[in-house]
Amino acid sequence: MTFNKVLDEIQLYEAGKPIELVVRQFGIAPEDVVKLASNENPIGTNPAVVKVIAENATKAHLYPDDSMFALKAAIAKLYDVRSENIIIGAGSDQVLEFISRALLNENSSVLMSRVTFAMYEIYAKQMGAKIVRTPSYEHKVEEFLEAYEAHRPKIVYICTPNNPTGDATSKEDVIRIIEAVDKETLVVVDGAYMEYAAAKETKYAITPNDLLGYENVIYLGTFSKAYGLGGMRVGYGIAPQPLISTLHKMRPPFNITTLSLAAAIEASKDTDFVRESIALHQEQIKRYETFAKENRIGYIDSYTNFITYLFDDRNDSTKIADALLKRGVIIRNLASYGMNAIRITIGTARQNDIFFEHFKEIVI
Numbered sequence: 001m002t003f004n005k006v007l008d009e010i011q012l013y014e015a016g017k018p019i020e021l022v023v024r025q026f027g028i029a030p031e032d033v034v035k036l037a038s039n040e041n042p043i044g045t046n047p048a049v050v051k052v053i054a055e056n057a058t059k060a061h062l063y064p065d066d067s068m069f070a071l072k073a074a075i076a077k078l079y080d081v082r083s084e085n086i087i088i089g090a091g092s093d094q095v096l097e098f099i100s101r102a103l104l105n106e107n108s109s110v111l112m113s114r115v116t117f118a119m120y121e122i123y124a125k126q127m128g129a130k131i132v133r134t135p136s137y138e139h140k141v142e143e144f145l146e147a148y149e150a151h152r153p154k155i156v157y158i159c160t161p162n163n164p165t166g167d168a169t170s171k172e173d174v175i176r177i178i179e180a181v182d183k184e185t186l187v188v189v190d191g192a193y194m195e196y197a198a199a200k201e202t203k204y205a206i207t208p209n210d211l212l213g214y215e216n217v218i219y220l221g222t223f224s225k226a227y228g229l230g231g232m233r234v235g236y237g238i239a240p241q242p243l244i245s246t247l248h249k250m251r252p253p254f255n256i257t258t259l260s261l262a263a264a265i266e267a268s269k270d271t272d273f274v275r276e277s278i279a280l281h282q283e284q285i286k287r288y289e290t291f292a293k294e295n296r297i298g299y300i301d302s303y304t305n306f307i308t309y310l311f312d313d314r315n316d317s318t319k320i321a322d323a324l325l326k327r328g329v330i331i332r333n334l335a336s337y338g339m340n341a342i343r344i345t346i347g348t349a350r351q352n353d354i355f356f357e358h359f360k361e362i363v364i
């Protein structure tokens with residue numbers, strides 16, 4: 001069978017390895033496997049949310065409220081915006097897909113930094129669009145402006161803080177990029193880890209309200225990271241109403257489940273859980289910084305819930321990732337991004353103890 005030619009160019013997204021795989025392959029007991037690979041909230045699911053999910057289980061035969069009235073109201077309250085400015089996706093990943101399908105074709109290009117979230121490229125390639133990357137993994141304003149002038153991309157992606165590197169772009173720099181592009185280009189500000197950056201340093205804090213004055217800018221957020229709901233698949237886009245209305249044409253009905261809807265509404269009310277998650281993270285990430293300094297390992301100052309260790313010739317990221325996996329520690333190897341580096345999600349104190357116990361024996 002002949003498929004769309006554009007698919008030849010697509011490499012499968014490499015998802016974080018599941019615990020089940022390590023149990024199966026290496027015969028390690030599930031309770032001894034430590035997963036620090038997908039930037040999930042290590043504390044787990046907020047108990048208040050678990051309760052609501054259980055309560056809603058009896059409604060599994062009903063389609064969810066397709067208007068998502070209550071969830072949009074909750075997000076609107078969280079950010080002080082209006083419901084008409086919000087579109088909900090099965091993860092913000094799905095909003096990325098809506099955006100790509102609404103804007104791209106084989107004559108367009110998308111601009112992003114050299115190392116960034118892999119799905120931008122995959123969705124663009126599905127539409128036959130060309131990928132343009134800046135030379136640096138950081139979002140450098142001058143590089144973005146130069147590439148923008150040279151290629152006139154249809155979409156500019158700003159992932160801040162950036163995955164998988166962990167660095168952030170200041171609000172000032174984001175606004176400089178936005179103001180330099182014309183209204184035919186959509187600027188996507190992906191704030192999947194914004195809660196962590198905002199808690200660390202105010203100059204990196206960007207809110208949807210900072211951007212709503214621009215007709216060609218969309219802010220993306222998710223419940224998968226700080227809110228601890230990766231398994232529920234809820235994300236959102238916030239933008240001026242005309243843009244949101246157009247994106248709704250791409251959305252299939254009932255695109256998140258009844259349980260996801262209930263979970264996200266409950267999660268959005270409990271900002272204490274988010275604050276506690278961030279506090280634990282801030283305390284634990286220091287251990288990773290200290291270890292790196294003491295052992296002459298490079299790292300990128302992180303504004304996210306993970307840290308990226310940069311290796312020199314002494315260590316090979318693929319060997320290290322494989323050795324850790326055999327010991328039941330799942331982290332993310334960044335070799336496929338062209339970096340001799342690993343990305344480690346900051347875990348609980350116990351998970352981090354286990355990581356260091358093994359890592360110490362492996363790293364040179």
Ligand SMILES: *Cc1c(COP(=O)(O)O)cnc(C)c1O
Nearest residue numbers: 091092093117163192222224235
């Ligand atoms: C995790 C992540 C997302 C989306 O996650 P969803 O679970 O689909 O909401 C988007 N962008 C970046 C950079 C991410 O790391």
